Amino acid sequence: MQTLSRQKPTYPPPYDGAHYEVAEGVGHQLVNLVQLMRREVESRMVRHDLTDAQWKPLWLLKSGRAATAIELAREACTDAGAVTRMVDRLEDKGLIERVRSETDRRVVHLRLTPAGEAAAAHIPHVLAAVNNDLLRGFSEREWKQLCRLIERMTANAQALQTPEGNA
Numbered sequence: 174m175q176t177l178s179r180q181k182p183t184y185p186p187p188y189d190g191a192h193y194e195v196a197e198g199v200g201h202q203l204v205n206l207v208q209l210m211r212r213e214v215e216s217r218m219v220r221h222d223l224t225d226a227q228w229k230p231l232w233l234l235k236s237g238r239a240a241t242a243i244e245l246a247r248e249a250c251t252d253a254g255a256v257t258r259m260v261d262r263l264e265d266k267g268l269i270e271r272v273r274s275e276t277d278r279r280v281v282h283l284r285l286t287p288a289g290e291a292a293a294a295h296i297p298h299v300l301a302a303v304n305n306d307l308l309r310g311f312s313e314r315e316w317k318q319l320c321r322l323i324e325r326m327t328a329n330a331q332a333l334q335t336p337e338g339n340a
Contacts, residue, residue: 199326206307210303210304210307211225213303213306213307214228214299214300214303217299217302217303218295218296218299221292221295221299222292223292223295223296226259226262227259227262227263227266227268228292228296228299229249230245230249230256230259230260230263230269230283231263231268231269231285231289231292231293231296232293232296232297233245233248233249234269234283234284234285234289234293235285235290235293235296239283240282240283241280241281241282241283242256242257242260242281242283243256245259245260245283260283263289266288267286267288267289268285268286268288268289268292269283269284269285269286269289270283270284270286271283271284272284
């Protein structure tokens with residue numbers, strides 16, 4: 174089986190190292206787009222009294238992707254110490270509470286308080302609005318095509334992370 178790095182594209186590769194312009198690279202353009210999206214999301218979350226460091230864990234808890242500080246750290250790709258400080262701030266703000274597990278006293282679950290539930294309810298609306306604003310002028314077909322293309326690039330990147338892809 175051929176690895177991704179050895180597969181030849183069916184067309185000439187779009188980039189040539191001898192004439193490569195960083196600003197024209199897809200990766201650079203995607204990073205710029207993500208930075209712009211993050212700034213816009215952050216500015217809109219401020220209206221709901223949430224910082225970037227606060228809305229993400231609230232959403233991870235609300236969506237069920239995390240239930241403990243360790244899971245938050247894993248999902249947010251950050252260290253446990255930073256998560257502990259953030260959880261302390263969210264608890265001080267009355268948005269989450271720590272609940273010791275009844276089956277394993279070493280485990281502390283994180284739960285949204287009613288105020289946390291109310292704050293988390295705004296998050297998907299802000300995220301949807303930012304995405305919709307950035308997709309303004311796209312047809313449904315173009316939007317779906319963009320999603321498919323990004324999925325393909327993601328799959329290519331993930332394949333590079335496997336031992337076979339690095340061969």
